[in-house]
Amino acid sequence: MTAIFDSHAHLTDAKIFIDLDNIIDRAINNNVRKILAVADSIESSKKVLNLTKVYSNIYPTAGIHPHCSEVTGEAGLKELEEIFLNNKSIKAVGEIGLDFYYGKETKQYQYSLLEKQLFLSEKFNLPVILHCRDAEQELFDILNGFKGVEGVIHCFSSTKDWCEKFIDLGFYVSFSGIVTFKNANDIRSAAKWMPLDRMLVETDCPYLAPQGHRGKTNEPSFIVNTIEAIAKLRDLTFDDIAEKTYKNTLILFKIEDS
Numbered sequence: 001m002t003a004i005f006d007s008h009a010h011l012t013d014a015k016i017f018i019d020l021d022n023i024i025d026r027a028i029n030n031n032v033r034k035i036l037a038v039a040d041s042i043e044s045s046k047k048v049l050n051l052t053k054v055y056s057n058i059y060p061t062a063g064i065h066p067h068c069s070e071v072t073g074e075a076g077l078k079e080l081e082e083i084f085l086n087n088k089s090i091k092a093v094g095e096i097g098l099d100f101y102y103g104k105e106t107k108q109y110q111y112s113l114l115e116k117q118l119f120l121s122e123k124f125n126l127p128v129i130l131h132c133r134d135a136e137q138e139l140f141d142i143l144n145g146f147k148g149v150e151g152v153i154h155c156f157s158s159t160k161d162w163c164e165k166f167i168d169l170g171f172y173v174s175f176s177g178i179v180t181f182k183n184a185n186d187i188r189s190a191a192k193w194m195p196l197d198r199m200l201v202e203t204d205c206p207y208l209a210p211q212g213h214r215g216k217t218n219e220p221s222f223i224v225n226t227i228e229a230i231a232k233l234r235d236l237t238f239d240d241i242a243e244k245t246y247k248n249t250l251i252l253f254k255i256e257d258s
Contacts, residue, residue, distance in 0.1 A: 002031070002238075002239040002242040002243045002246065003031055003033040003034075003242070003243075003246050004030070004031050004032045004033060004201075004223060004224070004227065004242050004245075004246060005032075005033065005034045005035075005036070005200075005201075005245065005246045005249040005250070006027070006032050006034070006035045006036065006201070006202055006203050006205075006220040006223050007036050007152070007154075007174055007200040007201060007202045007245075007249045007253075008036060008038050008095075008129065008154050008155065008174060008176070008200075008202035008203065008204050009035050009036065009037060009038060009202070009203055009204070009205045009220055010037075010038055010040070010044075010204070010205060010206060010207075011023075011035070011037045011048070011051055011058065011205075012037070012039070012044045012047040012048055012051065013205075013206050015206040015217045016205060016206050016217070016219065020051075023219045023220065023221075024055060024057075024058075024220075026219065026220075026221040027219070027220035027221045028057070029221070030220075030221040030223075030224050031242075032220045032221060032223060033057060033246075034057050034058075034059065034246075034249070034255070035057060035058050035059070035220050036058075036059050036061060036091065036092070036249070036253065037051055037052070037058045037059065037060055037061065038061050038063075038092075038094060038095050038129060038154075039060070039061050039062050039063055039094070039095070040063065040064070040065035040067075040068070040095045041064055041065065041068055042064065042076055042079050042080060042083075045060075045061075045062035045063065045080065045083050046083070048060040048061065048062070049062075049083075049087055049089070049090075052089060059089075059091045059253065059255060060087070060089060060090050060091065061090060061091055061092040061093070061094045061095070061129060062080060062083045062084060062087070062090050062093065062094075063080070063092075063093045063094040063095055063096045063117060063128075063129065064076065064077075064080060064096065064113060064117065065095050065096065065097075065131060066096070066097055066098055066099045066103060066106075066110045066113065066114065066131060067099060067102065067103065068113075069103070069106050069109035069110045069112070069113040070106045070109045072109075072113055077113075077116055077117075080117075080120065081120060081123075084120060084123075084124045084126070090124075090126065091126070091127075091253040091254065091255065092126055092127045092128060092129050092151070092253055093117050093118075093120055093121045093124070093126050093127070093128045093129070093151075094128055094129025094130065094131075094151070094154075095129050095130075095131050095154065096113070096114055096117045096118075096128060096129065096130060096131065097114060097130040097131030097132050097135075097139065098110050098111075098114060098131070098132055098133070098135035098138055098139050098142075099131060099132075099133045099134070099135065100133065100134040100135045100138070101133045101134040102133075111138075111142070114139075114142060115142065118142070118143075118146045118149055121146075121149050121151070122146065122148055122149060127149075127150050127151040127152070127252055127253060128149055128150075128151035128152075129151060129152055129154050130143075130151055130152065130153050130154060130171075131154060131155070132153055132158070133157070136158055136162045136165075140162075140165060140166065140169070143166075143169055143171070144169070150170055150171065150252070151171055151172070151252070152171060152172040152173065152174050152200055152252060153166050153171055153172070153173050153174065154174045154176075154200075154202060154204070155174060155175075155176045155178065155202065155204045155208070156173045156174060156175055156176075156187060156190060156191075157178055157187060158186065158187075158190070159186045159189070159190065160186065160189045160190040160193050160194075162190075163190035163193070163194050164193075164194075167194065167195065167198050171198075172198050172199070172200050172248060172252055173190070173194060173198060173199060173200070174199070174200035174201065174202045175187070175191050175199065175200070175201055175202070175226060175230060176201075176202050176203060176204045176208050176210075176226060177203065177204075177208045177209055177210030177211070177213075177218065177222065177225065177226050178208055179191050179210075179226060179229050179230060179233075180210040180211035180212070180225055180226060180229045181210075181211060182211070188229075188233055191230050191233055191234075192233045192234055196234075196240075196241075196244050197244070197248065198248070199230075199241075199244065199245055199248060200245050200248055200249050200252070201223055201226055201227055201230070201241070201245045202223070202226075203218050203219065203220055203222055203223050203226070204218070205217070205218035205219050205220060205222070206218050206219070209222055210222055210225035210226050210229070211225065211229075212225050213225065227241045227242050227245070
C-alpha cells in the first residue's frame with residue numbers, strides 16, 4: 001500500500017493524547033507514514049513540539065485558532081513569535097483563520113489575529129493552515145492582500161465554486177472524513193472536480209470520524225476511509241489518491257521524504 005500523510009491531526013487533544021502510542025501504532029499499521037501535528041493555541045504549540053522529540057514521523061505546527069481570538073493579546077502573539085524564532089522544525093503557521101459560525105461577535109478580534117499571523121507566515125517563510133467556517137468571502141479578501149503566503153484550506157466544507165477560488169489564489173485544499181458523509185454533496189462535488197495536484201487529505205482528529213467510524217474518536221488510521229471515498233468519486237485507485245496527496249503534503253510543508 002502506498003504511504004499516506006495525514007496533513008492535519010490534533011494529537012495533543014486529551015482524547016488522543018491519552019492513548020497516543022497505540023494510535024500511532026495503528027496509523028503505521030495502516031501505512032500512515034507521516035502526520036502533521038497541528039496546534040491551535042500557545043499551549044498546544046509547545047506540546048506539539050514536545051511530541052516531535054518522541055515520534056520521528058510527526059511534524060509540528062504553531063498557531064492560534066480563531067476561537068482564541070478574543071483572549072489573545074499582544075503578549076500571546078509575542079510568545080508565538082518566540083516559538084517560531086526558537087524552533088526551526090516548525091512546518092507551518094496554524095491552525096489559524098476565521099469562524100463566523102461560532103464567533104460572529106468576535107469578528108474584529110478574528111480579523112486582527114489572522115492578519116498578524118499571516119505577517120508571521122511572511123516573516124518566517126512558512127505556509128499557513130487555514131480554518132474557514134461561514135467566512136469564505138472574508139477569508140478570500142484577506143488572503144488577496146497576502147500574495148506571498150501559501151498554504152491550505154483545511155477540512156474543506158464549502159462549495160466547488162469556493163474550492164476553485166481558493167485554488168486560483170494558489171492554495172491547496174484538504175478533505176477530511178466529511179467527504180464520506182451522506183449529506184455532503186457540495187464537498188463531494190469539490191473533491192471530484194478539483195485538480196489533484198492541489199489536494200491534501202486529513203483526519204482533523206479527534207473530530208469528524210468518517211462513515212464507518214461515526215461515534216468514535218477519530219484517529220489517523222481512519223484516513224483510509226477518506227482516501228477510499230475520494231478515489232471512488234474520481235474513478236481512480238486508492239494508491240492514486242494516497243500517492244499524490246502524500247507528495248503534495250511534502251511539497252507544501254517542505255518535508256523531505258524518508
